[in-house]
Amino acid sequence: MDAPSIVIAPSILAADFARLADAARAVEGEADWLHVDVMDNHFVPNLTIGLPVVQSLRKATPIPFDVHLMIEDPERWAPGYAEAGAYNVTFHAEATDDPVALAKTLRAAGSKAGLAIDRDTDVTPYLDLLPHFDTLLVMTIKAGFGGQKFLPETLDKVRAVRRRIEAGHLEVRLEVDGGIAADTIEAAAEAGADAFVAGTAIYGAADPAEAIRKLRALGSA
Ligand code: DX5
Ligand code: ZN
Numbered sequence: 017m018d019a020p021s022i023v024i025a026p027s028i029l030a031a032d033f034a035r036l037a038d039a040a041r042a043v044e045g046e047a048d049w050l051h052v053d054v055m056d057n058h059f060v061p062n063l064t065i066g067l068p069v070v071q072s073l074r075k076a077t078p079i080p081f082d083v084h085l086m087i088e089d090p091e092r093w094a095p096g097y098a099e100a101g102a103y104n105v106t107f108h109a110e111a112t113d114d115p116v117a118l119a120k121t122l123r124a125a126g127s128k129a130g131l132a133i134d135r136d137t138d139v140t141p142y143l144d145l146l147p148h149f150d151t152l153l154v155m156t157i158k159a160g161f162g163g164q165k166f167l168p169e170t171l172d173k174v175r176a177v178r179r180r181i182e183a184g185h186l187e188v189r190l191e192v193d194g195g196i197a198a199d200t201i202e203a204a205a206e207a208g209a210d211a212f213v214a215g216t217a218i219y220g221a222a223d224p225a226e227a228i229r230k231l232r233a234l235g236s237a
Pocket of ligand 2: 027051052053084193213
C-alpha cells in the first residue's frame with residue numbers, strides 16, 4: 017500500500033508582500049495548500065494581513081488556502097475567512113474559550129476547521145476535542161514570526177496527537193509550523209506530522225517549486 021500523501025503548505029509570510037499573486041503562482045502545481053498567516057498585533061506582537069488581502073488573493077490562484085489565524089477574538093473574524101473561500105481555517109486554542117463551537121461555525125460557513133497549539137501550550141486538554149476538527153496544528157516555534165529555529169521538544173506534542181488520531185481512527189491532518197526545512201522535516205514526519213508549513217525554506221529558496229519537491233521527498237520517506 018502506498019504511504020498516505022503528505023501536505024506541503026508554503027507560507028506566504030516569507031514571500032514578497034508586494035507580489036503575493038506571483039508568490040502563489042510560483043508554487044502552483046507543487047504546493048498542496050497556501051499557508052496564510054494572519055496576525056493582529058495583539059495575540060502576537062506582529063501584524064501581517066487580513067481579510068481584504070485574502071479575498072483578493074483568493075481570486076488570483078486555485079491553490080487551497082490554509083489560513084492560520086494568530087488573532088484575538090477569532091469568533092468575530094474567523095467565519096469571514098471561511099466565507100472568503102479558505103479551504104481550512106485554523107485558530108489558536110489560547111485565543112478562545114469554546115473551540116468546539118467555533119469549529120462548528122467554521123464548518124457551517126464552508127471551511128475545514130483547525131486548532132493551533134502554541135509553543136508553551138500543553139496539548140493534553142485538547143486531545144478529546146480532536147473529533148471536532150479537521151486539522152490540528154502544532155507550533156514548532158513560538159507563533160509570531162517567520163525564520164525562527166525549529167524546536168524539537170515540541171515533537172512530543174505531535175507524538176501525543178498522532179497516538180490519539182490513530183487510537184480514535186480520526187480523519188485529522190496533523191500539521192507542523194515553524195522552522196520546517198530540509199534538516200527538520202524528517203524528524204517532524206517521524207513524530208507523526210503529515211502536513212508541513214514552510215516559509216523561509218520555500219520562499220527563501222532560489223527555486224520555490226524545487227524546494228517543495230525536496231521537502232516532499234524528505235517528508236514522505
Ligand atoms: C509564524 C507562522 C509561520 C511562519 C513559518 O508564526 O505561523 O507560518 O511563516 O515560517 P518559517 O517556515 O520561516 O519558520
Ligand atoms: Zn503559520
